[in-house]
Amino acid sequence: MSDALLGALAVVSAIALASIVVAADLAGQPPRRRRPPNTRCPRSIGVGTVQMVAGSDDPVIVIEVESVAGQRFTGRLCHSADDEVLSALRPGVIVLVSFDPASRKQLTLADDAIAVRATADRTLLRHGVLTHDQLDLIRFGTHSCGVVTGMRTTGRERxxxxxxxxxxxxxxxxxxxxxxxxxxxVPEAALDKVSPGSIIDTYYLPADESAIAVCVPPA
Structure with a gap:
């Protein structure tokens, strides 16, 4: 999984937005409609990148998916022709998708908040983007904001x-x-968002202000 994609996932996990399209710039994307009740509910969740959007009235949307186990495959998004989320989809957009492991070619946008966040959390921990302590602060700590007063690069990169x-x-x-x-x-393209004077999202425990976690969205 690319580190740019992991950076986007970190933001998804931090703010727990499970039913929206997560674009690279995290611009305000329209929320998707819930799946019609008769649609089969896939059991697995993966992170996908839109590869192609073809057509206008009933577009064919091809997505490359990476599952939690690291498997890669390509599928097509199942949708209704009037689904308002379609206008937000374009090649390169990152989405969270659900699929049936027995029929991986048919995809739907994920709408299970608990499953999505759990998937994102496991992926971020496995790739070392977040530590367990940072994840606990984001999930259980107080959400506030902070002003960056100093920033130094360590020389480590991914x-x-x-x-x-x-x-x-x-x-x-x-x-x-x-x-x-x-x-x-921090995503390389977002380094200017942590320059001195920048305001960033922070998480901490009121009983222990010695540790914080920060959330910096991709540029």
Whole structure:
């Protein structure tokens, strides 16, 4: 799985948005409609990249998928002709898809929030993008924001991701601030979003302000 894709997954996990299209720029994409009740519900979830959108009235949408187990295959998205999410799909867009392991060629957009987040969490941990401690802070900590007061690159990198050490002044939701440091992976194209003066999403435990987790979306 590419590190650019892992960066996008980190954002999906952090904000737990399971039923929207996750584009590379994370621009506001329209929410998808829920699957019609008579449609068979696949049991597995994967991360897909749109390869082709052909046609206008009833477009053929081809997606390359990587499953949690690392298997790669290509399938077609099942959809209704008037599904409003279609306007957001174009080659290169990253989507979370559901599929039946016995019939992997037929895909639907994932709409199970718990399963999607669990899939994203396992993938991020397996690839080392997030640690267990960072994931716990994101899932169970207080969501706030912080101002970057310092940023240093460590020299470690993974293709499209760069490791940085951040000094952050975190705002407490109830008032006040506290300083913190965090080492994290950031998409190379988003390094300007962690430059001094930038405002970023932060997560921490009120009982222990010595550790934080940050969330930086791809550029």
């Amino acid at each position: 293709e499209a991701l760069r490791e940085v050490e951040l000094d952050v002044m975190v705002t407490r939701p109830g008032g006040g601030q506290f300083p913190a440091q965090e080492i994290t992976l």
